Amino acid sequence: MKKIILSLIVTIMLLPMSTKADEGMWFLMFIERLNHRDMEKLGLQLTAEEIYSINHHSLKDAIVQFNGGCTAEMISKDGLVLTNHHCGYDGIAELSTPEHNLLKDGFWAANHADEKKPSSLYVRFFVRMDDCSKRILAIVNPSMSEADREKAINAEIAKIEKENNEGGKYTVSVRPFFQGNEYYYFVYQDYKDVRLVGVPPESLGKFGGDTDNWEWPRQTADFSMFRVYADKDGNPADYSTSNVPLQPKHYLPVNLGGVKEGDFAMILGYPGRTNRWMPAGGIEQNVKFAYPAWVEGAKTGMDNMKKYMEMSDALRLVYASKYASTANYWKNRQGMIDALSKFGTAQSKAVQETKFDKWANKPANKAKYGNVVSTINKYYSLTNEKSRHDNYLQQLFRTSSFGTIGRTLGKQLDTYVKADANKRKDLAPKITEMAEELYKDLYVPAEKDILAAQLKLYSTKSTGYAIAPMVKKIGDENNNDFVKYVNAAVDLSIFSSLDKVKAFLQVPSQGMLDNDPLYALSNDMLTHFASKSDEIAKAQNDYAASFRLLVEGLRESKIGTIKYPDANSTLRLTYGKVRALPADKRNPVAINNYTDLDSQVKKYKKGDEEFDLPVKVLEMNKSKNYGRYADKDGSLHVNFLTDNDITGGNSGSPVLNGKGELIGIAFDGNIEAMAGDVIFDKKLQRTINVDIRYVLWVIENFSNAKHIVDEMTLVK
Structure with missing residues (x-):
């Protein structure tokens, strides 16, 4: 016994x-x-x-x-x-x-x-870390907008980083934790x-x-x-x-x-x-809107890279790294959709937030926490379709070298055009080096196909949020078939080859750059991606403050059990x-x-x-x-x-x-x-x-x- x-x-x-x-x-x-x-x-x-x-x-x-x-x-x-x-x-x-x-x-x-x-x-070696929460949080207050708060914090961060870098010997990084409720600085040395x-x-x-x-x-x-x-x-x-x-x-x-x-x-x-602290609305947004667009956009880019990679070892090397990175997250995001749906993660989080909302609306807590959950849910409701739109566009940017040309090489050429003769002498070698690096990993026929396919996907699938104006105009005029337009735009563009870029450096022209079809298309998409309505901007500001309060309140109430x-x-x-x-x-x-x-x-x-x-x-x-x-x-x-x-x-x-x-x-x-x-x-x-x-x-x-x-x- x-x-x-x-x-x-x-x-x-x-x-x-x-x-x-x-x-x-x-x-x-x-x-x-x-x-x-x-x-x-x-x-x-x-x-x-x-x-x-x-x-x-x-x-x-x-x-x-x-x-x-x-x-x-x-x-x-x-x-x-x-x-x-x-x-x-x-x-x-x-x-x-x-x-x-x-x-x-x-x-x-x-x-x-x-x-x-x-x-x-x-490689980056970790030297030490320390808590600077009290110092940073002492300079902000609840009445600040998120923009003003960020500005004040960034100014203090700059001071902390300067104080600890020992005259440039170290790289210092101040990072927020628990959604901005704590701050720590990290000292590194790079080799x-x-x-x-x-x-x-x-x-x-x-x-x-x-x-x-x-x-x-x-x-x-x-x-x-x-x-x-x-x-x-x-x-x-x-x-x-x-x-x-x-x-x-x-x-x-x-x-x-x-x-x-x-x-x-x-x-x-x-x-x-x-994202262990992510609210239920964020999880649901990812599962139903953001991640499906990510998966579809990634697969579109992969399919168009793959057909060229199979043509020769040289082309396989050109796209090997980009393809591997895209494929890794493509499968990851589909797995996230499946797992989060299977286990009802959004519903579990919603139960926790209902419990928190009840605690938040007790008399002692209501003034500070009472509107937190409703504000967060309002934000996600308002931005669900935008998140779908943004993920289609992001995969276009990630898989197409021409999609982001406006903020990479195009931005450098714009600076070059506006500079005086002496400044141009300094800029030309750097721009040439940047261009050589870009075209080393770029094959124009593949880039044409990738961009055309991604534009079609973006224009036809992002239906709940307005797409970039220039993309809409081209799509409307061509029944959303972008092949003909992209082929012509690339052939006419100064960005279609390294030789054309070098020629532009010899005879720069603001008009030629501004009217370049690829440059104009890229800038149109980048500008649209970064833009937001006043309503969304306000909701984003309120969301940021509420998410910070949600994490603070979950920890204070012990309803949240995560300790890290x-x-x-x-x-x-x-x-x-x-x-x-x-x-x-x-x-x-x-x-x-x-x-x-x-x-x-x-x-x-x-x-x-x-x-x-x-x-x-x-x-x-x-x-x-x-x-x-x-x-x-x-x-x-x-x-x-x-x-x-x-x-x-x-x-x-x-x-x-x-x-x-x-x-x-x-x-x-x-x-x-x-x-x-x-x-x-x-x-x-x-x-x-x-x-x-x-x-x-x-x-x-x-x-x-x-x-x-x-x-x-x-x-x-």
Whole structure:
């Protein structure tokens, strides 16, 4: 009997551990107060000081923001940086040519001199952060308009940034949190000499392509490797052959022991954006208006890029990066629609807001909070159709280089025309360089088709909100067929080629620029996109103030249970454990928390763009040539699951064990929990990671680049 009771007690004690994921993207400076004890219970063996310290090296010194959008980690004393394949994609594509296609074939530098420098790539180290809420909120008051409030805050932010940048040594960023109820400043140091060390062939780095994106099970080598260089004193410096590999304050040891169900897992990184505080009306607007337009616009752009990418390797390289980025968010937004609809997220939020509204209209709270919910709902009702319109237009801007020509190269030419002769001498080389960069990634026949297709979609689908006047006029005159107009406009435009732009610089003319058909069309759309009626402007002002009050009131009333601020590309920590998804026939392994090389080979389709594999991989798997990276079960683990709370921007983030050792690289989430940016699903939310042993196997065994692995500190 005692054994039965004991067994029941143990089962009950273990139950929460096996069913609860650990929600939250946490500030490092508050780990000691908010999280450290819970993390220790899960398996953390580090002190809070070893994670975040201002005066001593700590884990935070090994984590960098990669090129402003992803995360990466230092993994050697000589500045070696590890991130995702898709994070390094732009730079690798830039360094590739049809004759030497690094994306397709892979690349590993034999030595430092062989490493390759993309034109624009940087990493950002986090130095420290601090709370400046009291200082900033002391200069604003409830009677201010949102514009006046923003102006006052921006002025104070400029002072704080100047006070902390040490004469330009550091980049300082002051960011709002909890919808402007708190403010913190972050001090960073940027290094701009970052060079490609290596990347697996695309057949491994993008294995599964769009089909497997956001899906589990996954089998992909989603990683690439770079090196940070500095001057001889370790300071940031522009690219120079005299620069030396950076000696980072801290780098991550690499653990070869593998993982098992329930192991502690911690991720540090730069999550881009979550909307966990978003009101019900915002969720409904996204599901019914904004995201469907995003999905349709993205697919239109992708389809028109794809047909040219399939014509040649050269054109594939031209559009590879833009296509990959568009495809990633296309599937993400469709997944968001499906998940938010399935789980009735807007309805759940509405229930919370009804409860809040009841609290807000109590006598003690009514003056401050009484109109908050009704004001927010009024705003969304007023802007639903505009959000649909804006998303169609945004996808036109994102996929068509000519769509935004008015604010890019066109704006520069306008400045040039208006300048005097001396100023023009200074501007001409910069504009020429900008134009050369633009036309390097632009193929005119493709751009014609993309623009014409997006204009047709925009003019025919954005029916509930007035479209740009010039687009409407052209559409009305051509039965919404824009092909003929776009072809003629591009052929006549000074923006149709680099040579025409250079000729314009020789003989500038304001009249020629103003009457250019592409320039006029782009400016018409950009101006319309930025415009808003007085009614919408007022509603937007009232909404901003009310949303801030909603978040403040939810926290004050305890009706809102979230303890952390939304992600906004600032360094955060999330912790949890290795955790399988519910049993799934799609995954052939016994425990559904990892995949192995056998399962990757089973997906192999010879010649298929998404599922082809190098012959060498097939041969090595057949002979079980896994070397020292085989798991205890004899297989080579490829990807694994944890229940960490991450989002876009965490791509490339290190997955760490309780000792702060690298066990994997985060690269994706799962489609079942695609609503995760809005609401955290404790049962289904997962992070998909590359097993670090697979990374090392690809480098050492498959690519014969053991000298790269030898740089790292390996722990068994």
